Amino acid sequence: MSKQARSSKDGPIRGLKLTGSPRERGLTHGEEFADEIERNLEIYLDVFEHKGSDEETVYEQAEQFVPLIEDENEAYAEEMRGVAEGSGLSIEDVTILNARYEVMYSAFKQAADEINEGLPDACTAFGVRNSLSDDGHTYVGQNWDWMPGLETFVMDVELEDGADHVVMTEAGIVGGKIGVNEAGLAMTLNGLVTEHDGEEPFRKPYHVRFREVLASERMDAAIESLIARDRACSANVIVGHESGEMIDLELSPETANYLYPDDGLLVHTNHVEDSSSMNSEFERLIPDTLCRAPRLRRLLTEDADKIGEGDIKEALRDHFDHPNSICRHPNEDDPELDRLETGGSFVMDLTEKRLLGTNGPPCEHEYVEFQVGSSSSQPQGAVDGRHP
Template sequence: MSTAPLVIRAHGGPRERGRYYGVAARERILLSLENYERVYAKFAGFTWAQATALAEDFVPVIAAWRPEYLEEMEGIALGAGVAFEDVLALNLRTEILFSGKAQAIAEATGVRTPAECTAFCDLRGPEPVVGQNWDWIPFSHDTVVVLEAVPDRGPRWVSVVEAGLLAKFGMNSSGVTLLTNALVTSHDVGAPGIPYHLMLRALLESESVGAAEEVLRSAERASSANYLLVGEGRGVDAETRPGGAGDIAWQRVERGGHLIHCNHFTSDPAEFGSFATDTADVTDVTDVTAVTDHGPRVMPDTLYRRERALALAELMPSPSVAGWHEVLSDHGNFPDAICCHPDEKQHELEQGSTVASVVMEPERRMMHLVLGHPCAVPRETYDYAEFFAAA
């Protein structure tokens, strides 16, 4: 298991940045491809050729929305010495793993992918403290990178991401910080739309939280996901289902408040399409169009993780980096804890592990990152004040 950070700073236009990224992360991209071939076969019943064929169905949608992302993935492929379709299939891992075929296999066999994330936004102190754990299959310990982008236009941004993917969680020079959780519903069948990881990238490029909200509203998204945006002293949480503006439940986080999110919906179905006015915890969501939240079934520890994190947050006398690091290191319900450890009784691809843990101070432009388990690996601090100021 590698905990050594690979930091890649890529400059220029989409193809140029992509090619530099591909060259720098080549070994990790090849490892990702090797492992996702196994993952797609186990959980979705796809050969690699079938996975890339499904991914190619998304090309017209992406080309009409952000064609520069296709150009960047072509650059990544060129730099890594692999096919464009391979990089595309990596970036569509969510859509492939929650395709109709994958859901049918999960229903028939009970085999499920590991749970993913515990995210938080705490505005109870003088400055925001936000962050998350990202849990995934243990091979990802050796494929994660810190990607720093200096684009030829738009804000600079940094993301902690699997090698070859365009983005995951992070922050940008315009003051937007992004956390995220995978969600899954009965409508997640892998139908073409804007892919999850490309949406994350578009949000990281936003000039403001308001602009990021509009990106979410204006797109026909392919997958369910939770997007927690922080900036300008406030937080906005968007629980999304596949679809457009009417398939988003919004919740504001104001000064003095906090929010914790895991891998299930917390919004009432009636809140989709408008801002929520309360923080009711509704976990069994079924609306009039029969969109069912599969999170508690597919990732059952999500309910405990959120309850546990809420309880620990209430015990925190004042929000701090150290305090939230302790929450993200918690072992309640071990091994399926907030700090997740592999369960050796399970198949290696069904095991979960906390791959990365981050606590960010957005107003200070500080990112405190652990690559590995936060209970055992020291935090490394990245000060992006100067990097972002140069934008």
């Protein structure tokens, strides 16, 4: 395929099979997505600079993260080195992407102790227990709301010492963030902001933890990667299992809240539901988070006793409060919110270990199906899934 045909937001979300040693997986990733990785790096460097963290500071931080990641997860560091070699970028360039949460929150903290100086990933996530779905399958997924133009793809990862999985990632980032594995475990990710974010940036990066979550064979092991060690900043993660068990983890740097499904359904957006242990701040910047979670619960439950895959997709295309809706679009009236849109919509069937993903807002883009363990290196399956 030509470079033009493969670029940016044209066409469906692409897939890439990653096999072999960590270095070999990284090389494949780096070689295949070299242009996209460089574009993502430029976008993030611009954002950090916009937030008051110049390039020199960012690269100094990256130099400190390299040995930290090596200590935390040597295979992850080796895969990053493969990405660097394959793409022709430096290990620091690739590290900036892989620690981009930690670097970003730290930049915000340095810029000003004001919440409106920062803008992490928004998002609307859900989990549907098997007892509530019309086909008896367990579903987990989300709309991922982030900066327009970032290059994403779905990795089909074959691990020598962990669970194989399919997962959406930003080009250049070794650990994905929205995925499902062969053990029937899945995870989603939403941005949260709480008061101590970025004060201690040099802690195990989230994306390293996400790789460990999806490499897990058991649910408790997946949870352990997220909570055992303190974090640099806040995030919300749903971990679900095909059995219907699921948990929502509201993570701040040093505390965590644990939420469970209500009537078989979990929904979460970008504010802390249990504010007894942490001060939630993101809703001051994007108050729509307070509307999207109850809206999604209502859309999924109001008209029927059981939820189908088609109902989920329809709910994820919802435009209540447009443009700051579940299906989010750039808000031209607000320079900060203009930088947020639904970059992809993801529905994972944990029972069948498959992921449906779009390459942009689901009102404008079709879902493409990816199956764990598929041998193809390109997107496969019927557009818009098998259960329309």
